[in-house]
Amino acid sequence: MKAPLNWLREYVDIALSPKELAKRLTMSGTEVKGIETIGGWENIVVGQVVAIEPHPHAARLKLATIDLRGECLRSVCGASNLEMGQKVAFARIGAPLIDPQSGEPVRLERAKIRGIASEGMICSERELGISDRHEGIMVLPPDAPLGVPLNDYLGDAIFDLDITPNRPDCLSIIGIAREVAALTGKSVCLPETRYDEPGELIERKVSVEIADPDLCPRYCASLITDVKVAPSPPWMEQRLLACGMRPINNIVDVTNYVMLEYGQPLHAFDYERLAPKRIIVRRAGDESITTLDGVERMLQSDMLVIADGEGPVAIAGVMGGSGSEVTEETTSVLIESANFNSVSIRRTAARLKLRSEASLRFEKGISPELTMLALKRATQLMAELSGGKIARGIIDVYSGKKEAKPIALSTKQVERILGIKIGLEKMMKVLCSLGFDCQTVSTEELSIAIPYWRTDVRLAEDLVEEIARIIGYDELPITLPSGALPQYEADPMRAIRERASDILAGCGIQEVITYSLISLEVSRKVVLNSGLTPLKIANPITTEQEYLRTTLRPGLLEALSANEKHEEGSIRLFEVGKVYLPREGNLPEERQMLAGVLSGPRLDRSWHGEGEVLDFFDVKGVLETLFERLGVEASFEPVNDELFNPGRVARIMLWGEELGIIGELHPRMAEGFDISRPVYLFEINLEKLLPTTIAPRKYRPIPRFPATLRDIALVMDGEVAAKRVQDIIQSFPLVAKVALFDVYTGEQVPQGKKSLAFRILYQSPSRTLTDEEVNKEQERILERLHRELGAALRA
Amino acid sequence: MIEKLDEIKSNAIDELSSLQSIKELEDWRVRYLGKKSALTQILRGLASRPLEERKAVGASANELKSLLERSHRQKKEALKEKAYQEMEAAAVGKQIISPTGIPSEEKFGIPTVFLGIPDVTLPGRPIPLGRLHPTTQMVREICDIFVALGFQVVEGPEVEWDYYNFEALNIPPDHPARDMWATLWIDTKSGERPMLLRTHTSPMQIRVMERTTPPVRVVVPGKVYRYEATDATHESMFYQIEGLAVDKNITLADLKGTLYEFARRLFGAERKVRFRCDYFPFVEPGVEMAIDCMVCGGTGCRLCSGTGWIEILGAGMVHPAVLRRVNYDPEIYTGFAFGLGLERMSMLRYGVEDIRLFYSNDLRFLRQF
Numbered sequence A: 001m002k003a004p005l006n007w008l009r010e011y012v013d014i015a016l017s018p019k020e021l022a023k024r025l026t027m028s029g030t031e032v033k034g035i036e037t038i039g040g041w042e043n044i045v046v047g048q049v050v051a052i053e054p055h056p057h058a059a060r061l062k063l064a065t066i067d068l069r070g071e072c073l074r075s076v077c078g079a080s081n082l083e084m085g086q087k088v089a090f091a092r093i094g095a096p097l098i099d100p101q102s103g104e105p106v107r108l109e110r111a112k113i114r115g116i117a118s119e120g121m122i123c124s125e126r127e128l129g130i131s132d133r134h135e136g137i138m139v140l141p142p143d144a145p146l147g148v149p150l151n152d153y154l155g156d157a158i159f160d161l162d163i164t165p166n167r168p169d170c171l172s173i174i175g176i177a178r179e180v181a182a183l184t185g186k187s188v189c190l191p192e193t194r195y196d197e198p199g200e201l202i203e204r205k206v207s208v209e210i211a212d213p214d215l216c217p218r219y220c221a222s223l224i225t226d227v228k229v230a231p232s233p234p235w236m237e238q239r240l241l242a243c244g245m246r247p248i249n250n251i252v253d254v255t256n257y258v259m260l261e262y263g264q265p266l267h268a269f270d271y272e273r274l275a276p277k278r279i280i281v282r283r284a285g286d287e288s289i290t291t292l293d294g295v296e297r298m299l300q301s302d303m304l305v306i307a308d309g310e311g312p313v314a315i316a317g318v319m320g321g322s323g324s325e326v327t328e329e330t331t332s333v334l335i336e337s338a339n340f341n342s343v344s345i346r347r348t349a350a351r352l353k354l355r356s357e358a359s360l361r362f363e364k365g366i367s368p369e370l371t372m373l374a375l376k377r378a379t380q381l382m383a384e385l386s387g388g389k390i391a392r393g394i395i396d397v398y399s400g401k402k403e404a405k406p407i408a409l410s411t412k413q414v415e416r417i418l419g420i421k422i423g424l425e426k427m428m429k430v431l432c433s434l435g436f437d438c439q440t441v442s443t444e445e446l447s448i449a450i451p452y453w454r455t456d457v458r459l460a461e462d463l464v465e466e467i468a469r470i471i472g473y474d475e476l477p478i479t480l481p482s483g484a485l486p487q488y489e490a491d492p493m494r495a496i497r498e499r500a501s502d503i504l505a506g507c508g509i510q511e512v513i514t515y516s517l518i519s520l521e522v523s524r525k526v527v528l529n530s531g532l533t534p535l536k537i538a539n540p541i542t543t544e545q546e547y548l549r550t551t552l553r554p555g556l557l558e559a560l561s562a563n564e565k566h567e568e569g570s571i572r573l574f575e576v577g578k579v580y581l582p583r584e585g586n587l588p589e590e591r592q593m594l595a596g597v598l599s600g601p602r603l604d605r606s607w608h609g610e611g612e613v614l615d616f617f618d619v620k621g622v623l624e625t626l627f628e629r630l631g632v633e634a635s636f637e638p639v640n641d642e643l644f645n646p647g648r649v650a651r652i653m654l655w656g657e658e659l660g661i662i663g664e665l666h667p668r669m670a671e672g673f674d675i676s677r678p679v680y681l682f683e684i685n686l687e688k689l690l691p692t693t694i695a696p697r698k699y700r701p702i703p704r705f706p707a708t709l710r711d712i713a714l715v716m717d718g719e720v721a722a723k724r725v726q727d728i729i730q731s732f733p734l735v736a737k738v739a740l741f742d743v744y745t746g747e748q749v750p751q752g753k754k755s756l757a758f759r760i761l762y763q764s765p766s767r768t769l770t771d772e773e774v775n776k777e778q779e780r781i782l783e784r785l786h787r788e789l790g791a792a793l794r795a
Numbered sequence B: 001m002i003e004k005l006d007e008i009k010s011n012a013i014d015e016l017s018s019l020q021s022i023k024e025l026e027d028w029r030v031r032y033l034g035k036k037s038a039l040t041q042i043l044r045g046l047a048s049r050p051l052e053e054r055k056a057v058g059a060s061a062n063e064l065k066s067l068l069e070r071s072h073r074q075k076k077e078a079l080k081e082k083a084y085q086e087m088e089a090a091a092v093g094k095q096i097i098s099p100t101g102i103p104s105e106e107k108f109g110i111p112t113v114f115l116g117i118p119d120v121t122l123p124g125r126p127i128p129l130g131r132l133h134p135t136t137q138m139v140r141e142i143c144d145i146f147v148a149l150g151f152q153v154v155e156g157p158e159v160e161w162d163y164y165n166f167e168a169l170n171i172p173p174d175h176p177a178r179d180m181w182a183t184l185w186i187d188t189k190s191g192e193r194p195m196l197l198r199t200h201t202s203p204m205q206i207r208v209m210e211r212t213t214p215p216v217r218v219v220v221p222g223k224v225y226r227y228e229a230t231d232a233t234h235e236s237m238f239y240q241i242e243g244l245a246v247d248k249n250i251t252l253a254d255l256k257g258t259l260y261e262f263a264r265r266l267f268g269a270e271r272k273v274r275f276r277c278d279y280f281p282f283v284e285p286g287v288e289m290a291i292d293c294m295v296c297g298g299t300g301c302r303l304c305s306g307t308g309w310i311e312i313l314g315a316g317m318v319h320p321a322v323l324r325r326v327n328y329d330p331e332i333y334t335g336f337a338f339g340l341g342l343e344r345m346s347m348l349r350y351g352v353e354d355i356r357l358f359y360s361n362d363l364r365f366l367r368q369f
Ligand SMILES: [Zn+2]
Pocket: B293, B294, B295, B296, B297, B298, B299, B300, B301, B302, B303, B304, B305, B306, B308, B309
């Protein structure tokens, strides 16, 4: 909403500077986003044309003598609308102007035009930067003060205001004037609307019927005959332009002007083009209407229309129809000022994708009381500007005024919310300044009647806000909540997520956060043959972000691919985030996952040499570190998965359940993301790790008795998994720890065989082991390894 | 026997003074103090001797043993010190001859020393570096501030019912305030409950109150989504932190105090804070908080659009209709709520000018945090 300062001044005295006023408005809830200054017209004054002579050397030019109050200057002028007695904006030599051709700022220079010296220039609106009009000179109203600088006469500051949806009353100059008045201790003075009604009785000319009073609580109409449609006077056009509306003619402009002034949308019908004598406000049938913007629109049965005897002539509260539009031929105008149901208007405007200045006001819920006030103002102005004759009376169909009940407000309630005692006097003063009617009930309580324009105020809390915002939030004290702290509830999922992230970052992996929304195409690249249909967005912004991810893989692979373009060394990324798994008839399961992708050299190239390329065991080592730190013993099992390079993939098992997967991505998959080098990927279901945070860790005493170390090398078939050997050794009671330290295949062992070397730590918690005991245990181990796995001690 | 001890003594001391290395010293120790040394033999043999002799010889032999041990210790210290001094002397004035220096052979049994001096300006061996995403860091930092103020951190679903995202927050269908949150809707079958991507973290106000009896003090970090064309200041996915405190006697002054403390901890104690009236349907009175512009200090610049103030969060006293919705009696309880955009905090803190950098995951950006 734009509000010119000069327009506001018509209703309230303003002594503050625009900047100070903007600050107070902003602080109290009416945010001023910017102030546009109109003016900067140095050396331009209001003058009057006192003589016009022909130019001796040019038929199309004239010599005008301009009176600047006591001083007369001559100007060469080519404008066709130049007339004797006109008040004009006269630029002296040196005045800054806008070049009408280029739009660039220029200074007016002394010049001879076809041999005659011009001592200044009569300006067009375009030259003054007021509008784009350059067809003729700008003609000022007859009462423009002679000799006064144009800055003082037309200069203005236009506030650009952000009106919150609860304050439709502030979508009007008068509404903002009321705010200004309350903030500055002034009062508001509304325009007087008194006029003669010389015409015929309106009821003889037209009837109004409301078929659906729920959707249209009130409909007022007046009629003006014998109008002459013409451009509006400059003052009105300038105000409309300043508020961002395009002037059209003196009929339409008045409806817009009064809407801006009062916040009540109005509509003007060409009375002659209405199928005579009838206005019906009803729901649309199976019909269509061509609106003022020239678009034919199909209507639906829950949309409210204004119809005449034949069919719809306007979509109520949204836009008029072109069939009854006011044109230059119009002679009689029916002015509509009505109140419509806010929800109905909002739905209709949304359905038709047609949001107008009118619908934006109606949908926020404005008062039915406004209709009559605005209608009278518009009738008066329109008759004045168009020379029309006002029909006698006003049609007012009103289903009944709903009186808002007064609200009780005590000093205690105010203190309870604001944390500061505010006296009854002060409360009254603030509320009265906003137009509330306060009655004292007791020394501590008021009964407050709500003015009709404040449709947003319904509760005592609303009144508390009114008091606080006018006094100023900065005036309230600063304290901290004093009550007891709520009972603490741990969030194990957050704890495990943070621990896992810290560990992985410590392992040299960068955390990323990728979009939850992905394209179906990219989702299909990484989720094969899954019966799962991801959740779809009904109104996606782009197809790139149309489905909710069911895996973290695509986001990570895309991030890796994008970074590969400029990264020289290794790229190691992980993400901790949710995937969204649809559930019938319910919100999806939002499962917390952890995934990572790694690619490139193990060590970045440096003078210490270049590391080898990362392999499966680098990534596995990271996960083992993670599990070790989390205190869980997960195991890795070979698995088949088409997404991965065959054989270079393992599923991760924990407590008999699948925890996740790790492997080298199949080159086909990598290429799908435009990645050329080997990529290792892991994905873990974090929720499966939750029990680790719940089970408390138990301390185990440090062993008190010395340990015995033995190294053994075993030869066995190549297919035997090292894990099986290790598990068997570990299962013996005297074995405290076993570590694989060498794997060998080659000439030293038979074809198809391999050698695994283990270091075994023997230890007892209760005594020092003798060599003999250790030897016996090791023999038992070897015997079992031989029996179960065919493993033999390497010669 | 005593003569024998004297002889051992004089031989041992003589030899000791001429020793030049730790190795020689070790041989000496074995010779005179080892298990097979004459002295040890004598001490062992004492048990079978008559008491008189045991006393006389025993005392002398033990005296000699401790003398030799002491001498050994001293000689060892002296030899080590000599080796260190040689190493230091070798280093002084030496050119850099190799990047790491040349290790000498083990000398005097002390750890390997370097003959040359390594070029210490050479880079160290690279260790891969991982960091947390700037948003994760900011979430943790802000949560930590509120935890210190007695709040608990809770989280909630990102895919929500219309009910929690709007209706229960005093924003019924067709309410004009719905325009404040451009919504991404989930494609559901007609007739099903409307489901959406939450447009703010505020639905958790309702979920938390539904399952808790006051007092409540929580902060809720999480992803939110908007139907929004992206540009330097708009993203379709971003993070918010919601805050909620409900109890008897919670006031707007408490809201101010809590948020004032938060702003000073996050942006520095010298920051000024401004509270103004604003509108959100689920609070009354509504509040917007701004801090004074860190770029211009309040005189007005591009960052603050010339106002000198930077809006950082929306807040207010929980609307009575919202309290009633979760069966909290607004006559007994009051509360405040607030919500802030995470990325905006990071952008202000680090001077980041384009919000899209956060989730495009360019390592050249992420590595800066
Ligand atoms: Zn600034």
